[in-house]
Amino acid sequence: MGTFFRTAHRSRLPSGRATFAALGRRSLTNNGFFRVSEEVREALHAKKPVVALETTIYTHGFPYPENVALASLLESVVRVNGGVPATIGILDGVARVGMDPEELIRLTESAGKSTTLKLSRRDLSYVCGQRLVGKNFNGGTTISSTMLLAHLVGIKIFGTGGLGGVHRGAESSMDISADLTELGRTPVAVISSGCKSFLDIPRTLEYLETEGAYVGTFADGRKGDVDFPAFWSRDSGVKSPTTVENEIEAAAIIHAQHSLNISSGLHFANPIPTESAIPKETMDVVIEEAIRQANASGITGKDNTPFILNKIKELTQGASIPANKALIESNVRRATIVARELAILESKQEGAQGLASPAFNPIWSSPVPTSEDTLSNSSPSSRPSSSQSPIAPSEPDIVVAGALAVDFSCDYAPFANSSDPLEPVPHTSNPAVVNQTLGGVAHNIAKAAHLLGASVQLKSTVGDDLSGRAAISQLEDEGMDTAGIHTLPKPARTAQYVAINNANKDLTLAMADMKILETIPFPKLTEMLALPSAPKVLVADANWDSASLHRWLALGRNRGGTTTVFEPVSTAKALRIFPSDLKKSESDLYPLVDIITPNERELTALHNHAYKMRLFEAPEWFGVIDALGIPSSGLRVPLAHTTSPALVDAGLPQQAIKLLPFFPTILTKLGPRGVLLVQMLKPENPVLSQADEARHVLSRCYNGSKEVGGLYVRLYETEVLGKEDVVSVNGCGDTFVGVLAVGLGSGKGVRECVELAQRAAGLTLRSAESVSPELRSLRGL
Incomplete structure (x- = not known):
């Protein structure tokens, strides 16, 4: 996916609708x-x-x-x-x-x-x-x-190790942790492994009750009442005030607390993982000895806890340290899942009030159902149940076939004294800001078309895994068609894409695992290819293997009236558009697809591959090029006038012209320089006789060809965004293709669609999402 504009960084402040916080x-x-x-x-x-x-x-x-x-x-x-x-x-x-x-x-x-x-x-x-x-x-x-x-x-969510508490003998020393009083007055949910077992756990729970702080313990699959944990041990011998089944229940409790404007905190106790726990009987002996030594040494106040912890480390011969690490990692993981579920609840609440649309929250580690599922089971919802049909228009105007993936965007965030303040350093770890969204080239294209109000169906596959289920759930929340999404059994994995961006957020390196599309079983592909009627536009990305890609494109060509579009994705995958066995498929080379949308590197890769395979020596190729009527003096001067001298010096329009027999319309995305359109016109095309287009018609056919009327070349310049305006480049090229498909599906010509597609790509550049929700504002244009 090529970048469409120069990228930079933008900081954002809260909007006018910001909350008091x-x-x-x-x-x-x-x-x-x-x-x-x-x-x-x-x-x-x-x-x-x-x-x-x-x-x-x-x-x-x-x-x-x-x-x-x-x-x-x-x-x-x-x-x-x-x-x-x-x-x-x-x-x-x-x-x-x-x-x-x-x-x-x-x-x-x-x-x-x-x-x-x-x-x-x-x-x-x-x-x-x-x-x-x-x-x-x-x-x-x-x-x-x-x-x-x-x-x-x-x-609202805080993950930590262990909670402070009431010390033994506090009735005379008054040694009570400030953590407890904070829980009585600050509405933050704390997930910890309970109190360290050298504290007075019954009095700690009693104090929290007096403070009005909620206390619950995660059941972890256990039935009935459970013990409040004792840090290194899963059980303390003291029953927890309440039991919480899972993260969804915890999120619901927190959501209710804030909705009721209750100003006290909540404590969710998460027992240490079983494999890392130290038995209560063992710890009781160790703690009694540590407390005895503390008393004998006269250690009190704030020095008491560090002294006892050090003694516990000694007495357990270091076993308490890995237990510490395991429990805090478990607590932070659980806190994150609770935060994620809370975000889903709050998003649904705002969506119901017409304030916001739900955000994508992939379920990475938790096997429990999400709060979305819980809500859909307890109240009417637009989400279909397992017995209902997925969301789907009966006959989509646009079909997009390709990758649906989970995207990771890693933006390099260098230290102040970094040796390279722009590019990440290879062969080592780099500081970065990492974000994840629902993506994939085909998904982004389909979403852009959907946001413009088009009838579009995404044809893709996901694995039978958490990421796949979360992806389908998100598509349904957005009202997108999911009938074309097929779930493959394990070991198939949902596709993933990782983009490494430099400090200006320009793409430095990308890694993609799209094997699920490259290894799809033939019967499943045949099932996916079954369309009820011919779509107006069929877009295929290059994440398919070559054979599958050509089956998709053949489907479009064989259904009369369908415009086929190919998005190359990358320099390596772009070459899949050429059949692997050229000799057997030579008659199908002209053309391979109606429209391609490469960036300049992908264009050069396609050109060089065709040259290497000696496709420019074929009589069929020469026949098309000859019909264009290019003068013997060449086109260097007119190309420089209608595009730019720099592009001509780089050879980009010349490469595109040589590829026209295979791809009659080539839209090359050039980043901040705009979009280069190179097109082979049909003899009946009215552009050939329009005075205002004459400067872009660089040659005309004079040999009577019934297929070739002339050559059209035009550079569509674009607004160059400032550094303060650009948030992310991910998805902007896909947005361009999606909006282009909508224009083509509505009966417009390519030249009529480019400028609106550029405008849409600009909106995505200003958005942290792979496709800007602001595309809705372009409906009707």
């Missing part, structure tokens, strides 16, 4: 004590699932560089499960919600230094205020301060 976020961002990362700010604005992560575990729990590895792991867990991580901490006296890799490394490197503090709610104003008098502190935030800072920006 968003307005507060804008104010805090500008006051010098508080900073929200751009990624977190944009994610909250786009209502993506965001998960808060604390930093005390990095500054006071694990030494450097183990803490760096853990920080990277937990952020990756959030991203892989469909969320955006918001790591919260204090750096140089500034509270930060969301840290880039360089900031995380600076904080983790400072672990153990006297200027790196453990910060609760009470400490925030102190450490930030000291910056004004020249004393810069770093700090790891505890549960209480992380909850507070997360709430200030509107983050």
Whole structure:
């Protein structure tokens, strides 16, 4: 997929419809004590699932560089499960919600230094205020301060390790964690593995009840009442106040809490994974000995917990450390799934109120049903049940055959001192902002056509996996036709596409796993090819294997009145348009397809392949080129006038002309330079006699050919967007093709469709989505 415009970066602020939390976020961002990362700010604005992560575990729990590895792991867990991580901490006296890799490394490197503090709610104003008098502190935030800072920006979910609690003997020492009082006044949901078992768990639960904080424990498949967990052990011997079946139930509880404007927090206890748990009986003995040593040494107050944890590490011979890592990773994963389910619920609520359309939330790791399924089973919905037929128009005007995939966009985010501030460094890990959406070339093309109101059917396949089910679910939510989506059994996997973009968000490298289309069984392909009637337009992308691709194109050619369009996808896959056995298929080469839409690299690859295969030496090819009537003096000067000298020097229009016998219309996407149209006109085409088009008709047929009337060449220049306007290049070329297909399906000629397709591609460039929802504004144009 070629880029269509020059790409750059744009920051976005909350819109005029921003919530109170968003307005507060804008104010805090500008006051010098508080900073929200751009990624977190944009994610909250786009209502993506965001998960808060604390930093005390990095500054006071694990030494450097183990803490760096853990920080990277937990952020990756959030991203892989469909969320955006918001790591919260204090750096140089500034509270930060969301840290880039360089900031995380600076904080983790400072672990153990006297200027790196453990910060609760009470400490925030102190450490930030000291910056004004020249004393810069770093700090790891505890549960209480992380909850507070997360709430200030509107983050509702927080994944952490263990909850603080009431210490043993608190009736005389009054040693009660600030985490508990924070849960009584800050509406953030905390997912942890319960209290560390050296605390007084019954009194902790009693205190939380007094504070009005909800407490529930995930059942993990267990029936009936379950124990509240004890950090390293799945059971504590104390029954949990309530039991939560799965992430959907947790999200529903959180959604209700916020809808009711209840200002207290929620605690969801997630038992440590079974394989990593230490038996309660073993831990009871270890903890009693650790507490005995703490009492004998006179350790109290804030020093008590670190001392006991160190003793537990010693007494378990290090077994508590991998258990710590396993439980916090499990908690962060579960927190992300809960955040994702909450985003689905909130999106549906807004959709029902006419405020927003549902967003794509792929289900990466959870085998439980989504909240979409739960809602559709309990109330009327436009989503079909398993006994109903999928959404489908009876006879689509446009059929798009090709890839439906999960897209990952990785935007290089270099450190300030990076050796290359533009391009990612090969052979090593690079800091990046990673986003995922529903994509695939054919999907993007079909979605663009759908948004313009066209009757379109996507023909594709998905695997019988979570990603495939989520993809179909999203198509249904958008009201798109799903009758053409076929599910293949395992080991088939739903297609995936990974784009690596540089700091300007120009594509540096892309990796695609589209094998599901390349290995589709012949009977299944035959079933997919069965169309009730001839569509007006058939678009095929190059993700099919060569034989399947040509069956799709032959279907279009053999159904009279269908315009066929080929999207090359990449330089390697573009060559599939040429039959693998040219000698047996020579009669079918002229033409192979009505219209192709390459970028300049794909155009050059097609030209070079045809040259290598000696296709330019065939008598049939020469007969078409001769009929164009190109003068013996050549076309260099008129080409330079109707396109540009730079394009002629690069040989692009010349390459396109040589390919016209195979592809009578070639629309080459040139990024910020526009779109180059090179077209072989039929003898009856009225353009040949129109005065306002004369400068673009560079040659005419004089040998009486019934198929060739002349050569049309035109460069459609486009608006070049500024860096501040471009969000993502992914999907803009596909948007162009989708809108082109709509124009062709409505009876327009190619020349009439290009400028509107360019305008649509510009809207996608301004959008974080692979196809801009703003395309709806172009309906009727």
